[in-house]
Amino acid sequence: MIRASFFFSNMAAGALQLAVALLSLFSAVLSFPLGPETKHTTTCGYESCHATKPNMLNVHLVPHTHDDVGWLKTVDQYFYGDRNDIQHAGVQYILDSVVDQLLKNPDRRFIYVETAFFYRWWKRQSSSAQQTVKQLVNEGRLEFVNGGWCMSDEATTHYSAVIDQMTIGLRFLNETFGACGRPRVAWHIDPFGHAREHASMFAQMGYDGFFFGRLDYQDRMHRMVQKEQELLWRASDSLTPPTADLFTGILPNGYNPPEGFCWDQSCDDPPIRDDPDLEDYNVDDVVMRFLTIANSQATVYKTNHIIMTMGSDFQYENANLWYKNLDKLIHYVNAQQANGSKVNVLYSTPSCYLQELHRANLTWALKTDDFFPYADSAHDFWTGYFTSRPALKRYERISNSNLQTCNQLEVLGGPASRQGPFGEGESQTMKKAMAVAQHHDAVSGTEKQHVANDYARRLANGWQRCQVLVSNSLAALSGSSAKRIYCDNLNISVCPLTESSKKFSVSVYNPLARPVTRPVRLPVNGTAYAVSDANGKAVDCQVSTREVRRNRGFAVNELVFQVQAPPLGYSTYSVSLRQAGPRPASAQPGAPTVIQNKFLRVTFDPDTGLLSSLSNLETKQSIKLTQNFYWYNASDGNNLESNQPSGAYIFRPNSSTPFVISRTAKTETIQVQFPHMVQEVRQWFAPWVSQVVRLHGDSRALELEWTVGPLPIDDGLGKEVITRLDTSIKTSEIFYTDSNGREVLQRKKDFRPTWNLMQSEPIAGNYYPINSRAFIKDDVDQLTVVTDRSQGGGSIHNGSLEIMLHRRLLYDDVRGVAEPLNETSNIFPEGLVVRGRLLLSLDPPSVAADAHRPLAQEVVMQPLLTFTNGDLSPNTRLEFSGLQAALPPAVHLLTLTQWDKDSVLLRLEHQFQSWESKVNSQPVTVNLQKLFSTLDVLGMSELNLSANQWKDEMMRFSWTSLPLTDGPLWLDPSTWEVTLRPMEIRTFLLRVSLR
Numbered sequence: 001m002i003r004a005s006f007f008f009s010n011m012a013a014g015a016l017q018l019a020v021a022l023l024s025l026f027s028a029v030l031s032f033p034l035g036p037e038t039k040h041t042t043t044c045g046y047e048s049c050h051a052t053k054p055n056m057l058n059v060h061l062v063p064h065t066h067d068d069v070g071w072l073k074t075v076d077q078y079f080y081g082d083r084n085d086i087q088h089a090g091v092q093y094i095l096d097s098v099v100d101q102l103l104k105n106p107d108r109r110f111i112y113v114e115t116a117f118f119y120r121w122w123k124r125q126s127s128s129a130q131q132t133v134k135q136l137v138n139e140g141r142l143e144f145v146n147g148g149w150c151m152s153d154e155a156t157t158h159y160s161a162v163i164d165q166m167t168i169g170l171r172f173l174n175e176t177f178g179a180c181g182r183p184r185v186a187w188h189i190d191p192f193g194h195a196r197e198h199a200s201m202f203a204q205m206g207y208d209g210f211f212f213g214r215l216d217y218q219d220r221m222h223r224m225v226q227k228e229q230e231l232l233w234r235a236s237d238s239l240t241p242p243t244a245d246l247f248t249g250i251l252p253n254g255y256n257p258p259e260g261f262c263w264d265q266s267c268d269d270p271p272i273r274d275d276p277d278l279e280d281y282n283v284d285d286v287v288m289r290f291l292t293i294a295n296s297q298a299t300v301y302k303t304n305h306i307i308m309t310m311g312s313d314f315q316y317e318n319a320n321l322w323y324k325n326l327d328k329l330i331h332y333v334n335a336q337q338a339n340g341s342k343v344n345v346l347y348s349t350p351s352c353y354l355q356e357l358h359r360a361n362l363t364w365a366l367k368t369d370d371f372f373p374y375a376d377s378a379h380d381f382w383t384g385y386f387t388s389r390p391a392l393k394r395y396e397r398i399s400n401s402n403l404q405t406c407n408q409l410e411v412l413g414g415p416a417s418r419q420g421p422f423g424e425g426e427s428q429t430m431k432k433a434m435a436v437a438q439h440h441d442a443v444s445g446t447e448k449q450h451v452a453n454d455y456a457r458r459l460a461n462g463w464q465r466c467q468v469l470v471s472n473s474l475a476a477l478s479g480s481s482a483k484r485i486y487c488d489n490l491n492i493s494v495c496p497l498t499e500s501s502k503k504f505s506v507s508v509y510n511p512l513a514r515p516v517t518r519p520v521r522l523p524v525n526g527t528a529y530a531v532s533d534a535n536g537k538a539v540d541c542q543v544s545t546r547e548v549r550r551n552r553g554f555a556v557n558e559l560v561f562q563v564q565a566p567p568l569g570y571s572t573y574s575v576s577l578r579q580a581g582p583r584p585a586s587a588q589p590g591a592p593t594v595i596q597n598k599f600l601r602v603t604f605d606p607d608t609g610l611l612s613s614l615s616n617l618e619t620k621q622s623i624k625l626t627q628n629f630y631w632y633n634a635s636d637g638n639n640l641e642s643n644q645p646s647g648a649y650i651f652r653p654n655s656s657t658p659f660v661i662s663r664t665a666k667t668e669t670i671q672v673q674f675p676h677m678v679q680e681v682r683q684w685f686a687p688w689v690s691q692v693v694r695l696h697g698d699s700r701a702l703e704l705e706w707t708v709g710p711l712p713i714d715d716g717l718g719k720e721v722i723t724r725l726d727t728s729i730k731t732s733e734i735f736y737t738d739s740n741g742r743e744v745l746q747r748k749k750d751f752r753p754t755w756n757l758m759q760s761e762p763i764a765g766n767y768y769p770i771n772s773r774a775f776i777k778d779d780v781d782q783l784t785v786v787t788d789r790s791q792g793g794g795s796i797h798n799g800s801l802e803i804m805l806h807r808r809l810l811y812d813d814v815r816g817v818a819e820p821l822n823e824t825s826n827i828f829p830e831g832l833v834v835r836g837r838l839l840l841s842l843d844p845p846s847v848a849a850d851a852h853r854p855l856a857q858e859v860v861m862q863p864l865l866t867f868t869n870g871d872l873s874p875n876t877r878l879e880f881s882g883l884q885a886a887l888p889p890a891v892h893l894l895t896l897t898q899w900d901k902d903s904v905l906l907r908l909e910h911q912f913q914s915w916e917s918k919v920n921s922q923p924v925t926v927n928l929q930k931l932f933s934t935l936d937v938l939g940m941s942e943l944n945l946s947a948n949q950w951k952d953e954m955m956r957f958s959w960t961s962l963p964l965t966d967g968p969l970w971l972d973p974s975t976w977e978v979t980l981r982p983m984e985i986r987t988f989l990l991r992v993s994l995r
């Protein structure tokens with residue numbers, strides 16, 4: 001084993017690089033004098049903090065800018081300061097100006113957050129400017145906080161994509177600045193509510209603390225009174241404390257400066273006029289106002305330290321305004337100490353403030369739930385964005401799946417995947433597009449329409465480049481360089497190749513670490529086909545008439561067959577047109593009363609055509625289940641109680657009773673030749689709402705494929721469309737949602753775990769984000785719904801679960817985006833049509849997670865189909881798996897991606913919570929050397945979750961709350977066996993070579 005040398009060579013190289021860095025720093029100091037008072041130090045991090053005064057109230061002024069990675073303008077428009085007619089904002093000027101101003105006074109501090117912008121700026125700087133910036137970073141004068149590519153949304157993101165975007169940003173900072181570039185503090189000052197899973201991830205990324213700005217207004221009032229705006233968040237019920245413990249601070253004024261102290265060019269507050277010879281000398285007034293604010297802020301926090309965020313959206317473009325006044329403020333306020341003032345004000349950063357809180361050695365409140373939903377006043381619940389822009393949300397999710405496939409195939413195909421018969425493939429564009437899409441105005445759906453289009457365009461560009469890589473890799477693995485064709489519009493049954501070809505093959509790549517079986521549905525124009533698998537064996541297939549798709553595509557039929565794909569691998573199926581065969585199955589009017597396979601039985605009400613019951617035939621359990629579609633009439637703002645309309649952010653129905661779209665569904669049923677393959681019932685509720693109820697032969701889940709839109713607005717009413725499942729399950733007002741696709745949280749109607757809620761919006765105030773699944777249960781039955789994208793939902797009535805699918809609104813909701821959420825496009829001039837799937841399963845609660853955890857991962861990381869036309873050359877390898885064996889059911893292979901020439905990044909995850917499953921909530925051990933079929937693992941070392949720190953160097957502040965149990969025991973790294981405990985994600989850098 002050469003592994004040990006991997007470790008040591010790594011550390012030795014680190015030490016060497018440090019020495020080189022110190023040398024180059026020294027020369028930098030000589031050639032770039034940094035101002036008269038410069039101390040030539042290389043102290044960054046906590047050691048670079050300004051001294052504070054123990055017997056005074058210390059006010060930490062944090063100069064900062066909040067730079068959205070796209071919102072009213074695209075990320076590139078923001079960077080350059082383009083389209084200032086939309087919003088005056090130019091990030092390049094901010095960084096230019098701040099660096100100049102920092103050089104003028106070594107006491108000054110600045111924090112920078114969004115690496116997507118910093119990276120754009122950095123690569124356009126001269127090497128001497130880069131040296132100057134390095135010096136500022138090394139002295140702690142410019143400090144990175146958060147440091148991900150963007151500041152992710154917390155409600156609508158999936159953990160997989162969040163970890164990836166943090167990794168990209170933090171890796172750039174580490175590679176550019178080394179240890180001094182590593183952020184100590186997570187900083188989510190703007191996201192609209194806070195997910196527990198985000199806190200858990202931040203803890204595992206090594207952050208010492210976390211600050212944010214927005215929380216429910218009642219929660220804030222309560223915490224101010226209790227002095228609990230700073231707390232310890234225990235963000236996992238499964239990971240051993242303190243693994244997922246994160247110190248969390250709530251900022252005093254969102255992320256804005258105190259009233260009257262905004263000195264940006266975008267503000268109108270009076271500057272400090274300190275010439276006593278001039279008329280409007282105002283120093284006394286400024287000092288007095290400041291002392292009043294500081295002393296009052298101190299009454300709602302626990303220590304003799306308080307923080308003030310001196311900046312806001314896109315501020316500091318002309319940083320001189322801010323710094324000149326801040327210098328004076330500090331000078332004049334502190335001058336009062338000579339007259340007995342007990343207030344000490346200083347330039348600071350969030351980490352310096354955090355260090356003082358840590359030193360205070362207090363006992364902090366403990367929190368174990370999350371910060372959803374967020375309301376900023378009684379009728380203003382930010383629960384609409386859980387669903388806003390459902391097509392973008394789905395595209396983002398599918399892009400994540402495609403990116404993971406692209407990453408895996410880059411590793412498995414080796415160097416040939418980057419340069420091959422199809423040109424130069426690369427995954428960087430897609431990685432960055434996905435990273436940008438995690439921003440809190442991207443996948444959240446709270447951006448302007450042209451910006452949403454820009455995010456989608458970036459994802460499409462990224463995917464095009466990944467396609468080259470995927471084609472190259474599959475060519476290398478299969479030995480066939482036949483041209484690969486992609487059908488990205490299969491979701492609307494469009495694929496020109498399958499619609500016209502007489503003979504083609506389809507390869508199914510499965511990015512999961514265990515085999516999957518799933519049906520493939522292809523649009524075709526023939527009536528009979530023969531399908532064979534990788535071993536040449538005939539596969540049952542069925543042709544049926546296509547459902548109505550409003551004249552999109554040209555196929556008249558659909559070919560369905562079942563495929564199986566091995567773990568981290570592909571299987572290839574051949575399809576050829578036959579001269580004759582059975583007539584395509586056609587739809588017969590009317591619903592059957594029942595469809596069933598060996599696991600599930602589904603009944604329909606003969607009068608209404610609606611679903612009426614669901615039974616699990618294995619466990620012999622059965623529930624009443626009625627499903628229908630409804631719409632809430634969006635508030636238009638003309639209301640006695642409040643003038644708040646529904647909009648991109650806010651959900652505010654005009655009435656708590658939604659309109660039913662139709663009491664009955666017009667239905668038809670597909671007659672099947674192979675009932676063990678698929679049975680389908682098609683339902684129409686309105687010209688703009690239809691659904692296919694599908695039961696696949698070997699599936700334990702019932703599929704509801706909904707199609708909603710264009711939502712009619714000619715009646716002048718905004719609409720928020722839901723589907724509601726009403727069941728006989730006795731839920732006592734409780735339901736469950738996942739947090740960013742990982743741990744599950746309990747939700748109770750009109751209830752918040754840490755304060756007495758005064759409920760003022762009976763529907764919107766009971767909505768929560770659903771990222772991948774939600775469920776309702778009683779002692780006997782659990783109905784789980786797996787979603788294919790993030791959506792909002794609630795359980796308003798006992799036994800009921802509703803999910804919001806689509807929204808179309810006519811008014812802006814006055815939170816800044818200044819556009820009504822009314823999506824139209826060239827293809828959808830009458831309004832956006834959206835299609836998606838819900839997967840329903842019914843199980844006893846004690847085993848439900850065993851079914852829905854893997855099911856949800858299958859939807860998140862779905863197989864990728866690639867096509868080749870005509871015959872394949874005889875030597876083509878038709879099946880391949882990158883693993884020696886499937887991983888155990890509890891283990892999810894979260895990440896496999898090329899890191900540098902010789903090493904790959906691997907994340908293995910235990911995907912069960914500790915209490916969830918008798919069989920699966922046990923620790924599992926995996927041998928890293930026996931993992932891959934085509935890679936030799938030569939060396940390995942463990943990293944933190946975001947891969948910017950070696951695990952054994954990871955040290956975090958410890959905090960006192962309730963008594964803590966012992967920390968987790970990390971396995972001896974001298975073994976290849978790694979053990980994963982419930983909900984644990986472990987990150988490894990593996991040095992590998994292709995066999």
Ligand SMILES: *[C@@H]1O[C@H](CO)[C@@H](O)[C@H](O)[C@H]1NC(C)=O
Nearest residue numbers: 358359360361362363959960
């Ligand atoms: C923190 O406080 C505890 C008592 O609550 C004390 O035992 C401990 O020594 C203190 N630690 C420091 C570093 O002051």
Ligand SMILES: *[C@@H]1O[C@H](CO)[C@@H](O)[C@H](O)[C@H]1NC(C)=O
Nearest residue numbers: 014174175178947948949950
């Ligand atoms: C961080 O970057 C330094 C070089 O700047 C490198 O030596 C070190 O290995 C990196 N750390 C990680 C965890 O990649």
Ligand SMILES: [Zn+2]
Nearest residue numbers: 066068190440
């Ligand atoms: Zn923002």
